[in-house]
Amino acid sequence: MTEFTPVMSLLGGTLIGLSAVLLMAFHGRIAGMTGILSGLMPPVSTDWAWRAAFVAGAIVAPMLIMGISDQAIAYSSPVATPWIIIGGLIVGVGVYFSSGCTSGHGVCGMARVSPRSIAATAMFMATSMLTVFVVRHLVGGL
Amino acid sequence: MLRTILAGVVGLVFGSGIALSGMANPAKVLNFFDVAGTWDASLLLVMGSALAVAAIGYRIVLKRAAPVFDKRFHLPTSRKIDLPLLAGSAVFGIGWGISGFCPGGAIPALGLGESSAWIFVGSMLAGIAAARTVRIALEARSTQTV
Numbered sequence: 001m002t003e004f005t006p007v008m009s010l011l012g013g014t015l016i017g018l019s020a021v022l023l024m025a026f027h028g029r030i031a032g033m034t035g036i037l038s039g040l041m042p043p044v045s046t047d048w049a050w051r052a053a054f055v056a057g058a059i060v061a062p063m064l065i066m067g068i069s070d071q072a073i074a075y076s077s078p079v080a081t082p083w084i085i086i087g088g089l090i091v092g093v094g095v096y097f098s099s100g101c102t103s104g105h106g107v108c109g110m111a112r113v114s115p116r117s118i119a120a121t122a123m124f125m126a127t128s129m130l131t132v133f134v135v136r137h138l139v140g141g142l
Numbered sequence: 143m144l145r146t147i148l149a150g151v152v153g154l155v156f157g158s159g160i161a162l163s164g165m166a167n168p169a170k171v172l173n174f175f176d177v178a179g180t181w182d183a184s185l186l187l188v189m190g191s192a193l194a195v196a197a198i199g200y201r202i203v204l205k206r207a208a209p210v211f212d213k214r215f216h217l218p219t220s221r222k223i224d225l226p227l228l229a230g231s232a233v234f235g236i237g238w239g240i241s242g243f244c245p246g247g248a249i250p251a252l253g254l255g256e257s258s259a260w261i262f263v264g265s266m267l268a269g270i271a272a273a274r275t276v277r278i279a280l281e282a283r284s285t286q287t288v
Binding site: 001002003004005006008009010011012013014015016017018019020021022023024025026027028029030031032033034037038041049050051053054055056057058059060061062063064065071073074075076077078079081083084085086087088089090091092093094095096097098099101102103105106107108109110111112114115116119120121123124125126127128129130131132133135136137142 | 145146147148149150151152153154155156157158159160161162163164165166167168169170172173175176177178179180182183184185187188189190191192193194195196197199200202203204206208209210211212214215216217218220221222223226227228229230231232233234235236237238239240241242243244245246247249250251252253254256258259261262263264265266267268269270271272273274277
């Protein structure tokens with residue numbers, strides 16, 4: 001069980017949306033993690049610096065929150081390690097071909113009312129729910 | 143230089159949003175998908191508020207001629223709903239449902255110092271690299287036969 005956290009989730013979502021607006025206003029870029037990461041993998045994109053800075057900022061953020069406040073960040077990974085590896089490989093292949101993930105298609109693309117992003121988001125939301133249903137209620141957990 | 147520093151600040155805002163919202167927590171993400179079981183609706187509010195802020199903000203920002211640090215806005219131009227998009231999204235969802243991690247959730251989770259997040263990100267990058275290698279090989283082969 002995880003607790004319903006309406007206030008923190010609304011606050012967090014607002015910050016995610018704000019980061020998308022800021023990256024567009026300053027850099028003219030979509031704040032999608034897949035796209036940003038892809039430019040950092042060989043052959044590294046010539047505009048790697050802003051990408052690396054964005055990723056570094058995202059990694060430092062939870063450390064900073066825990067450092068300057070007494071806000072604990074709940075984290076629990078209930079899946080066995082081999083399945084994390086398999087899940088990671090599958091996610092990597094999927095987001096490469098779909099050219100985006102939850103941040104790129106689900107937030108930025110949907111906000112632009114892009115037909116591609118709406119189709120992508122509907123698809124990955126559906127298959128993730130279906131996968132969890134099969135894993136938890138038919139297979140009995142991983 | 144200022145351009146790079148500001149990208150870091152925006153990354154900080156993104157990562158804070160992910161961390162506070164619960165998107166960096168695989169258990170919470172999996173419970174959001176488990177509508178028939180231990181459903182946690184929180185992520186509906188994350189997506190909803192992020193989308194609302196981005197939709198309104200984009201409307202204002204994209205009226206300008208150009209972003210502050212670039213000559214133009216880099217917006218995806220393709221409008222084709224094709225097989226790679228749909229199949230890739232379907233595959234991504236399966237991996238997300240298995241692991242509870244998506245790319246935007248997993249990167250800030252690295253900062254929590256949890257080994258499971260590092261294992262996921264390593265595997266995901268390997269998956270992206272493998273997919274790219276396969277696509278380049280396929281494209282090379284198809285140009286040879288032509």
